[in-house]
Every structure is written in structure tokens, then in C-alpha cells.
């Protein structure tokens with residue numbers, strides 16, 4: 001496992017917003033039951049359905065979903081985290097460390113794994129996939145439960161790769177992104193306070 005492989009995996013993500021581990025950490029810190037919902041909206045980004053991921057980040061999706069259960073509150077936490085992340089910490093980290101968006105996302109996931117023991121995977125069976133399929137349908141988007149579950153499986157594999165590779169890439173990220181390293185945790189705590 002080297003930095004290139006992790007970077008390539010992350011390139012497949014091409015996400016807007018925080019990395020998957022960061023989303024899980026925020027979700028679990030707000031409440032454990034939010035965890036799957038807090039990861040869910042990026043299922044399409046990593047599996048070739050980027051436009052369906054955009055829908056899952058929208059307020060229209062949460063409104064069409066209806067019942068305010070733990071899953072959809074996790075989805076809301078995800079969307080809020082992306083907005084707070086993109087509008088604040090990420091831009092400053094990129095400027096201070098002269099780093100790419102991808103580097104900052106990945107570095108923070110790795111720091112969380114090494115420094116805060118964020119090593120758990122998430123249980124995709126706690127995502128309300130059937131209800132999500134109906135919600136997409138109500139908004140005029142055809143998607144199957146299989147497509148969503150495949151996307152969630154990709155997210156699980158990315159997080160597994162991060163856990164496996166964390167110790168190998170950690171020293172490099174610490175030395176290349178010193179500002180990000182010094183400031184990411186307080187940034188995440190303030191996001192948790194705001195969305196919680």
C-alpha cells in the first residue's frame with residue numbers, strides 16, 4: 001500500500017466535501033444511529049452516479065423522504081458537514097499548506113484514523129435503502145437498491161483501504177500538511193457542535 005494507490009482510490013471519488021471517514025466520524029459523534037445516513041449521500045459519487053449523489057445532498061431529497069428518522073437526520077448531517085467543510089476549513093487548509101482538495105480530504109481521514117481511533121467500518125444494512133429508492137422515484141430519478149448498495153460497498157472498500165494504508169501515509173501527510181494537521185480537529189469539533 002502506498003500513497004499512489006490511496007490517491008488513485010481517492011481520485012475515483014472526486015468528491016465535493018469531506019472524505020468518507022470524516023463524515024462517519026461526524027455522524028457517529030452526533031449519534032451512532034446517524035452513521036449510515038451520514039455516509040449515504042456519497043454512494044453515487046464513488047460509483048458513477050454523481051448526479052444521484054447531488055440529489056441525495058439536497059433539501060428536496062430530505063423533504064420527499066418524509067419521516068424524520070435517524071437515517072435521514074444522518075443524511076442532513078452529511079449535507080451540513082459538506083457545506084461547513086467546503087466554506088471554511090478546506091479552503092484555508094488548501095491555501096495554508098498549498099495542498100490539493102484531495103490531499104486535504106485524505107489527510108484528515110488519515111489523521112482521524114491514527115489520532116482518534118476512527119477505525120470502525122459502517123453497517124450499510126442500517127441505511128434505509130428501500131425508502132431512499134422510493135424517495136428518488138418521487139423526485140423522478142430511477143435507481144435500484146442494488147445500485148445504491150453497490151455504491152455503499154465501494155465506500156466501505158475505500159474506508160478499508162484508508163485503514164490499511166493509514167500508518168504508511170500518515171508521516172507524509174503530517175510533514176506536507178502541517179497547518180491541516182494542527183487545525184483539523186478543532187474544525188471538526190466545531191462542525192459537530194454546529195450540526196449536533
Ligand SMILES: [Zn+2]
Nearest residue numbers: 017041042082
Ligand atoms: Zn458529500
